[in-house]
Amino acid sequence: MLFGKNKDQDDTVVAMLAAAIRRDISFGALSPDQKLKIEELRQRYGGSNHSMRETLRLLTAEGMVEATAQRGFRVTSATEDDLRDILMMRLHVERFGLMRSMERADVAWEGSVIAAHHALRRAEERVQGDPDDLTALEWDEACRVFSATLVAASGSRRLIEMQDKFYNQSRRFRLALLREARLDFAARAKDQDALRDAILAKQTDHAIARLEDITRAEIMPDTG
Amino acid sequence: MLFGKNKDQDDTVVAMLAAAIRRDISFGALSPDQKLKIEELRQRYGGSNHSMRETLRLLTAEGMVEATAQRGFRVTSATEDDLRDILMMRLHVERFGLMRSMERADVAWEGSVIAAHHALRRAEERVQGDPDDLTALEWDEACRVFSATLVAASGSRRLIEMQDKFYNQSRRFRLALLREARLDFAARAKDQDALRDAILAKQTDHAIARLEDITRAEIMPDTG
DNA sequence: CATTTCACAAATATCCAATATTTTTCAACA
DNA sequence: TGTTGAAAAATATTGGATATTTGTGAAATG
Secondary structure (H helix, E strand, O other): OOOOOOOOOOOOHHHHHHHHHHHHHHOOOOOOOOEEOHHHHHHHHOOOHHHHHHHHHHHHHHOOEEEEOOOEEEEOOOOHHHHHHHHHHHHHHHHHHHHHHHHOOOHHHHHHHHHHHHHHHHHHHHHOOOOOHHHHHHHHHHHHHHHHHHHHOOOOHHHHHHHHHHHHHHHHHHHHHHHOOOOOHHHHHHHHHHHHHHHHOOOHHHHHHHHHHHHHHHHOOOOO | OOOOOOOOOOOOHHHHHHHHHHHHHHOOOOOOOOEEOHHHHHHHHOOOHHHHHHHHHHHHHHOOEEEEOOOEEEEOOOOHHHHHHHHHHHHHHHHHHHHHHHHOOOHHHHHHHHHHHHHHHHHHHHHOOOOOHHHHHHHHHHHHHHHHHHHHOOOOHHHHHHHHHHHHHHHHHHHHHHHOOOOOHHHHHHHHHHHHHHHHOOOHHHHHHHHHHHHHHHHOOOOO
16 A cells, blocks of 8 residues: 555546647647537547547636537637736746745755756757657656746645646647747756756745746747 | 526526535535535436536536546535635735736726725625625625726736636635634724725735735634 | 528537446455 | 455446537528
8 A cells, every 4th residue: 555556647538538639739739719529529539429528628627728608619719918828827826836835945845856957958958959749748748847846845735736737728839939949948958057056045036037037938939 | 407597598507506516515515525426416406417527527627626536526625724725825816916907907997996895895794793695695795706806907817717716715714704703894894995995096015915914814813 | 782580500518328447345254 | 453355336438319509591571
């Protein structure tokens, strides 16, 4: 029992469907505002009509899909304003979470920050150039883990959940930036290193400022 | 069908079930951590097994219900820590939203603040003593509208949604405080008036401080 | 010619009943 | 005392069917 593995993973059909559709939305295979008809989705992803409905309801909760009564589901729109709104919220959550994490920091958390930063650096080196989808996915996962680690020691379950939710919503935009080669990897490396160092040096204000820099660069990649 | 009433409204079965269960959780008819078996719920509220599943999935997204794979649903637990976490998040969201609203304030918004404050004051007067459920509901609704109004001009759809979500989660605790007569209505009136005045006077810092006072009084009602 | 109306097709929401899978219970067993 | 392994209970998933709503286009109206 002590070493029982975590069985709460993607066991269920609904969870698998959700993962597949979530990924396709993130990669743009399902476009913003696209109508999601149950029958078509079933043909593409499998599952029964009810499983598909439940899946879409789940994705609606995550903000990837929007539902209108009596008018079905569609992919959440992704305008410039949406991007700004999502990243603004994510920054706000992560800023607050990072502050709290730094207040409650212990050695284990500092270790996980270092580890996540290291993995991120490696992933960023690998993803430059012309990455395939798998490399892009690994890079995105490293980004996700790094961001999640920042708030992991905040002690607030709901804050952690919210960070995850907004990260997922921002993923589409981030992958689009990567595809279009609009990311300044040199600047990112510098900011990420500075953020890690500020965290380890317990310079909260400095860390927050670096976090803001990193996020802002994803809102306006061509100006800063 | 099962609920022959208000057919003219756009309410779907799932939405009606969700409203009923949400209310019963808020009022404590469904206790924290209580197992929610589909069959029992169907007997009590009606609906098919799928509608009920979808409803529970919806409530899960709102944080009122928790789901575990292969182990069904249960009412979200409501410990002292949960209360603190929820109110901390709500305060954080409302604080940020209020700041943004005050930056972008216009006459229409100021008017809605005044209106919401007025309705809240009336509702608070009426709910003192030994209120019945309907009065309590109306009071709660006035509280909700007032809080929602604070962030309504923030310009961020997601911030507004988040405020609503955390308000809904905090409702249970607030109604419990009312039932147990642990609310200091005199202090609330004073704080609410001060908050409204600070908003209209565009004293952001002061308004934020009053908002914090109000929220803190709901976390530790007997010490403030 | 523009507009309204209405029937019909498409899509969505819901329900009933049945099967498969997974947990939980509990008593026999070493 | 602790383990094992069925039986029982609960959950997850499916299929097919029906009601309800929405969208569309042609005929009717002024």
